[in-house]
Amino acid sequence: MEATxxxxxxxFPIASFIAAIVGPKCEVVVHDISDPERSIIFIENGHISGRKIGDGSTDLVLKILKGEAYRDRHYIVNYKATGPRGQQFRSSTYFIKNTEGTLVGLMCLNIDITHMEVAAEWINHVLQGGALTLPTPMDTASEDKPQESEFLQGNVDDLLQHMINNALSKMNLPIDRLSSNEKIEIVKELNEQGVFLLKGGVSQVASALSISEPTVYRYLQKLR
Structure with a gap:
């Protein structure tokens, strides 16, 4: 543990170095993945997302841990992220591995591009006399580009609710009209996203789906 x-x-100094170069609109975070609920151990320009040391992982971090996408790559770059106040970010994540190749942490860069997009559209309109169709970070990413997005939220309960709401929104049905199979599909999706890596995951999912915690565990057993 001490070596890790x-x-x-x-x-930490690399994160500070990057933030100093890019400027105050660039948030740089170091995560210790051994504790997803309090994974942030260092942060520069945390005022951008409102996060701080001791806050938890994001939905993308949980998905990375669950899906093990880090095994055949060193980083993912130029994906979209959103902040709790609706900010738009262009983000990248570097996988920190030990000498055995085991993932132990993440260094994440989040550049606030909210005002840049507005400025770019205005400049394009003035220069070309037409509306701008901005390339998304996905369009301009390298061959390593992931089809991912991220929600920059440090509060674990808020993050869980965000992930659950996203899964429920795909069903287009109220909870009381969902069948058992549909609820199993929701549990499956949330499991793949790493929701149950968090201690409160089972309880919050059970409440959202109007089922008991043992039922959630039973659904998870069926998925194995």
Whole structure:
């Protein structure tokens, strides 16, 4: 554990270096994945997203841990993220691995491009006399581009509710009209996203689906 901590701490000055170069609109975060509920151990320009040391992982971090996408790559770049106040970010994540190749942490860059998009549209309109169709971060990403997005929220309960709401919105039906199979599909999707890596995941999903916690565990058993 001490070796892992030293490895993660070696990225702190790198994070500060990047933030100093890019400027105050760039948030840089170092995550310790051993504790998803309090994974943020270092952050520069945290005022951008409102997060702080001791806050939890994001939905994308949980998905990375669950899906093990880090095994065959070193980083993912240029994906979209949104902040709690509706800000738009262009984000990238570097996978921090130990000498055995085991993932132990993440260094994440989140550049606030909310006002840049507005300015770019205005400049394009003045110069070309037409509306701008902006390329998304996905369009301009490298071959490593993931089809991902991220919600930059440090509060675990809010993050869980955000992920659950997203899953429920795909059903287009009220909870009381969902069949058992549809609820199993929701549990499956949330499991793939890493919701149950968080301690309150089972309880919050059970409440949202109007089922008991043992029922959630039973659904998870069926998915194995």
């Amino acid at each position: 901590r030293r490895l993660l701490e070696s990225y």
